[in-house]
Each structure stands twice: as C-alpha cells, then as structure tokens.
Amino acid sequence: xxxxxxxxxxxxxxxxxLSALKAADKTRDIVVMAEVAGETGYVPHHPKKIALVLSxxxxxxxxxxxxxxxxxxxxxxxxxxxxxxxxxxxRRASEHGTSEVIATQPGEWRLIEAxxxxxxxxxxxxxxxxxxxxxxxxxxxxxRRELRMxxxxxxxxxxxxxxxxxxxxxxxxxxxxxxxxxxxxxxxxRSAPMQFTPNEITEEVLTLVEDxxxxxxxxxxxxxxxxxxxQALRALDHFVRYLLEGFGDYQDAMLQGEAFLNxxxxxxxxxxxxxxxxxxxxxxxxxxxxGHVPINAAEGFIRQIIGWREYMRGIxxxxxxxxxxxxxxxxxxxxxxxxxxxxxxxxxxxxxxxxTDTEGYAHHIQRLMVTGNFALLAGIAPAEVHEWYxxxxxxxxxxxxxxxxIGMSQWADGGIIGSKPYVSSGxxxxxxxxxxASCAYSVKARTGAESCPFNSLYWHFLDRHRKRFEGNxxxxxIYRSWDRMDEGKRDAVLxxxxxxxxxxxxxxxx
Ligand code: FAD
Ligand code: DLZ
Ligand code: SF4
Numbered sequence: 001x002x003x004x005x006x007x008x009x010x011x012x013x014x015x016x017x018l019s020a021l022k023a024a025d026k027t028r029d030i031v032v033m034a035e036v037a038g039e040t041g042y043v044p045h046h047p048k049k050i051a052l053v054l055s056x057x058x059x060x061x062x063x064x065x066x067x068x069x070x071x072x073x074x075x076x077x078x079x080x081x082x083x084x085x086x087x088x089x090x091r092r093a094s095e096h097g098t099s100e101v102i103a104t105q106p107g108e109w110r111l112i113e114a115x116x117x118x119x120x121x122x123x124x125x126x127x128x129x130x131x132x133x134x135x136x137x138x139x140x141x142x143x144r145r146e147l148r149m150x151x152x153x154x155x156x157x158x159x160x161x162x163x164x165x166x167x168x169x170x171x172x173x174x175x176x177x178x179x180x181x182x183x184x185x186x187x188x189x190r191s192a193p194m195q196f197t198p199n200e201i202t203e204e205v206l207t208l209v210e211d212x213x214x215x216x217x218x219x220x221x222x223x224x225x226x227x228x229x230x231q232a233l234r235a236l237d238h239f240v241r242y243l244l245e246g247f248g249d250y251q252d253a254m255l256q257g258e259a260f261l262n263x264x265x266x267x268x269x270x271x272x273x274x275x276x277x278x279x280x281x282x283x284x285x286x287x288x289x290x291g292h293v294p295i296n297a298a299e300g301f302i303r304q305i306i307g308w309r310e311y312m313r314g315i316x317x318x319x320x321x322x323x324x325x326x327x328x329x330x331x332x333x334x335x336x337x338x339x340x341x342x343x344x345x346x347x348x349x350x351x352x353x354x355x356t357d358t359e360g361y362a363h364h365i366q367r368l369m370v371t372g373n374f375a376l377l378a379g380i381a382p383a384e385v386h387e388w389y390x391x392x393x394x395x396x397x398x399x400x401x402x403x404x405x406i407g408m409s410q411w412a413d414g415g416i417i418g419s420k421p422y423v424s425s426g427x428x429x430x431x432x433x434x435x436x437a438s439c440a441y442s443v444k445a446r447t448g449a450e451s452c453p454f455n456s457l458y459w460h461f462l463d464r465h466r467k468r469f470e471g472n473x474x475x476x477x478i479y480r481s482w483d484r485m486d487e488g489k490r491d492a493v494l495x496x497x498x499x500x501x502x503x504x505x506x507x508x509x510x
Pocket of ligand 2: 012013034035036037039040041045049050053106107108111397399
C-alpha cells in the first residue's frame with residue numbers, strides 16, 4: 001500500500017479550494033488539523049479570536065469528514081498534544097508511517113520557517129486564495145521607486161474586470177473617495193452586522209477558552225461570530241442588503257456606542273478562508289449593477305479588498321521576516337496600560353479600546369487615527385504596538401496586521417507603504433466623530449493640562465522628526481504653519497506635550 005501523505009490545514013486556511021487540499025488524494029491522504037498552544041499563545045490573543053478560530057476549525061473538520069476526507073484532528077486539551085504544528089505533524093507522521101507533508105504556505109514567516117526546518121519532506125504550495133500571486137505582486141513592484149497602493153489597485157481592477165467598462169473604470173474614475181468620508185450623524189438608523197447563536201460545538205469551545213484564556217484581555221461572551229462558510233455567506237448577504245449602501249459615505253465616521261456603523265465585519269471570515277475575496281467583491285459589484293447601491297459605496301468597498309488587502313500581503317512577503325522589527329523613527333516608549341483597558345479620560349481612546357475589549361473589533365479609522373495615531377505621536381515602540389494589534393483583533397494575522405501597523409500606522413518601515421505618516425491633531429477626530437463633545441479634554445485647546453493630548457503631541461512629533469520630514473513636499477505646508485506660530489506659543493505647545501508624555505509614563509494613561 002502507498003503511504004498516505006499528511007495534508008496540513010491551518011486555522012486560517014479553512015477553504016474547500018485550499019491548494020493543499022486540491023493537491024491531495026481523498027482516498028489515500030490524511031488531513032491534519034491541530035489546536036495547539038503554540039498558536040493559541042504566540043501573543044495573548046483576544047478570547048473571542050481564539051474561540052472563533054477553534055470553533056471554525058472544528059466545523060471545518062466536520063465538513064471535511066462529511067465529504068469523505070480522513071481527518072486527524074487534535075483538540076487543545078487532548079492527551080499527547082505536543083503543543084506545536086510541527087510537533088503534531090511529527091506525531092501524525094510516526095502514527096501513519098509517512099514522511100511526506102503537503103501544506104499551503106502559512107501567512108506568517110514564523111510558521112513558514114518552522115515547516116522548512118522539519119525533518120519531514122514538506123511541500124509548501126502557494127496560497128492561491130488571493131487575487132495577486134506573490135510573483136504578480138513582486139513583478140508589479142520591481143523597478144518602481146514608490147509602491148503606491150493606488151496604482152496596484154488599478155492593475156487589480158484590470159485583472160479582475162471588477163467595475164470596468166472595457167479598459168476604463170466604470171463611472172469614468174478609479175476612485176470616488178471625494179464622495180466619501182462624511183461624518184456620522186447620531187440619529188442615523190442602521191442595521192447591526194448579522195449575529196449567530198452559538199451551537200453545541202461553539203459552546204464547548206467557549207467553555208474551553210473561558211478556562212484557559214479567561215485572563216487574556218478581551219470579553220468572550222456574548223459570542224455571535226459566524227463559524228461556518230454557510231453562516232459567513234449569510235453575513236455577507238446581510239451586509240450587502242442593509243449596510244453597503246452607506247459604506248462609502250460613512251467609512252471614516254466614528255460614533256459613541258456604535259462599534260460597526262456601515263462596516264462589513266467580514267475581515268474575520270475572509271481571513272479565515274470562509275469567504276473568498278473575489279466572491280465578496282463580485283457580490284458587491286452585482287449589487288451596484290442592479291442599482292441597489294451607489295458607485296462610491298461599491299468602488300470604495302472593492303478597493304479595500306482587491307487594493308489594500310492584496311497590497312498589504314504583497315508588502316509583508318516582499319519585505320521578509322525582519323519587517324516586524326523595523327523602527328525607522330527610533331520610537332522606544334513602552335505601550336501604556338491604557339491600551340490594556342486602564343481607565344482613560346480621552347473619550348476617543350476609551351471608546352476604541354472598550355469596544356476592542358468587548359467585540360475584538362474596531363474599524364479602520366479607529367485603528368489608524370485613534371489608537372494608531374496616538375501610539376505614533378507618543379513614540380511607542382512599534383514592536384509593542386504590533387504585538388498589541390496582533391493580539392486584540394479577531395481578524396489579526398501577521399501577513400495583514402504587520403504591514404498595516406508597522407507600515408501604514410507607525411511609519412516604522414520608513415515610508416514603504418505611506419509617503420507620509422498618518423498623524424493628526426484632535427481636529428480630525430472632532431470632525432469625524434461625536435467623541436470630543438463629551439471628552440474631559442478640550443479639543444480646541446493646544447496648551448495646558450486639560451488640552452486634547454493629540455493637539456500638542458502632533459506638533460511634538462513633527463518637531464522631533466523635523467529632519468526626517470521637512471523635506472517631504474506633502475508636509476512642507478505643515479512645517480510652514482509651525483514656523484509661523486510665535487516662538488512663545490511653540491514652546492508652550494511643546495511643554496504641554498512633554499507634560500502629557502510625563503503623565504503617560506507615570507500613570508500609563510491620560
Ligand atoms: P470594512 O471597513 O467593511 O472593509 C471591507 C474589507 O476590506 C475588510 O473586511 C478587509 O478585508 C478589507 N480591508 C480594508 N482595509 C484594509 C487594510 N488596510 N488592509 C487589509 N484589508 C483591508 N485588517 C485585517 O484584516 N487584519 C488586521 O489585523 C488588521 N490590522 C490593522 C491594523 C491597523 C493599525 C490598521 C490601520 C488597519 C488594520 N486592518 C487589519 C485593516 C482594516 O482596519 C480592517 O481590515 C477592517 O477594519 C476590518 O473590518 P471590516 O471587515 O468591518 O472592514
Ligand atoms: C490564530 C490561531 C489560533 C488562535 N489557534 C490556532 C490553532 O490552534 N491551530 C492552527 O492551526 N491555527 C491557529 N491559529 C491560526 C494560525 O496562528 C495561523 O495559521 C498563522 O498565524 C498563519 O497565519
Ligand atoms: Fe480624543 Fe482629544 Fe477629542 Fe478627547 S478631545 S475625544 S482626546 S480627540
């Protein structure tokens with residue numbers, strides 16, 4: 001008899017069409033899936049994230065078995081669980097008398113290297129659940145002085161044909177962002193993302209996670225995520241029907257007590273492999289073609305997926321394993337306790353972090369312009385910021401989290417992703433949200449203990465990194481305004497920033 005091969009399916013590879021499954025022979029091979037401490041513990045993941053991954057894995061394994069696959073599944077609390085993916089492969093290899101493994105390339109260098117180092121014959125196939133292969137991305141990037149997402153996105157529109165009129169973009173423009181970015185109105189009625197009641201399998205996982213990870217940051221219950229492809233498809237349908245219409249208009253808005261607004265909450269499902277990015281975009285395109293949603297909503301949404309998501313992955317793999325250690329601005333401050341829930345008087349930070357705790361979710365602008373902006377202005381070590389984001393969001397996997405944090409948010413890669421840092425004073429947050437009206441700090445003030453910390457920290461950041469940024473044409477105007485301020489005022493702003501930072505270091509909160 002020919003020895004079976006082991007077919008590795010990781011927790012975020014839950015796709016029927018996974019390249020490792022496509023290369024396998026159902027009648028001969030054994031699918032290996034393993035809940036292991038190495039994966040549940042490489043960062044202190046939010047309990048909702050662990051529960052989502054484990055429950056989705058168990059459902060996926062069940063489905064594979066129903067379709068005739070032999071699955072060797074290890075539960076986290078099984079006796080003999082070796083604690084790592086490599087250990088489980090070795091255990092199964094010895095059990096089944098084989099030394100051959102077929103895997104789909106993991107989304108993290110750490111695991112790619114672990115598979116390469118194994119004393120088994122491991123074949124890592126490309127992960128083709130993306131629109132651009134890594135070769136396609138590298139070909140696009142080769143020889144370019146700047147890797148701007150917008151140009152990559154246009155290539156992806158051409159490649160997929162999404163919202164194209166022949167060779168031209170539908171509606172005559174590639175990008176409708178000037179119609180977007182409206183602030184939210186508190187009286188807007190909108191539906192919430194779809195919620196699912198946990199079944200027996202999920203309940204069992206929730207109890208396990210409660211026991212083992214109850215001390216991690218984040219609230220486990222209530223748990224309403226989709227854990228199967230069928231449920232994820234229903235969540236997609238719900239988003240397209242009820243929320244997509246306002247997606248473009250309100251994608252940058254922030255509102256107290258409203259975690260989701262018009263956002264899709266689909267990233268957890270796409271990243272797990274339950275939804276295919278192209279099918280999601282095609283569904284959105286159809287809604288636009290059928291006249292159910294405006295062009296700015298459909299184009300804005302599709303750009304996030306075939307543009308930003310694909311681009312981020314390309315950068316992560318192009319830049320190599322050292323990317324998460326980059327620190328172009330030399331930031332060294334420890335991550336303050338505020339990020340782990342210590343009570344803060346800053347309403348914007350309190351809102352973003354509280355919903356991160358309860359939901360394992362914050363939308364893009366909260367991640368970028370509230371928690372990310374604050375960390376950058378305050379000079380927090382990017383590696384600590386990276387670890388926080390990787391831990392606390394249910395959709396966080398290194399291939400997508402690291403370029404968003406190290407590159408886009410913290411400018412720690414020295415400008416590969418962003419030509420200038422995403423920094424702003426409190427003004428931006430005030431414009432896009434209703435946070436400032438109920439904040440203990442004054443968004444109108446730049447100096448004094450009660451002034452909005454973003455205001456003085458913004459200038460402190462620009463002043464301390466002047467050498468780096470003053471030659472950047474996109475930042476020249478800002479430096480001119482700083483220089484036009486009278487010297488006494490500038491000193492007072494910098495003194496206020498230092499006082500805020502001192503308090504942050506002393507108390508861990510502002
Ligand atoms: P929507 O607002 O509904 O957007 C639709 C989809 O577009 C998302 O589901 C997602 O698949 C995709 N998307 C949008 N923006 C991005 C982006 N910048 N990069 C990649 N995909 C994007 N996204 C993750 O999936 N995992 C992360 O760990 C992650 N960390 C982030 C950290 C920071 C500091 C920042 C600024 C952004 C991060 N993002 C991350 C990107 C983005 O914030 C999330 O994809 C989005 O908030 C997910 O919520 P949603 O599904 O409701 O998105
Ligand atoms: C995130 C995660 C968690 C929490 N647990 C597991 C697990 O027990 N077993 C597994 O195969 N995968 C898990 N994952 C997903 C992996 O961490 C993910 O595959 C890698 O980080 C690569 O993206
Ligand atoms: Fe945030 Fe400043 Fe507004 Fe307070 S005043 S909510 S700290 S931006």
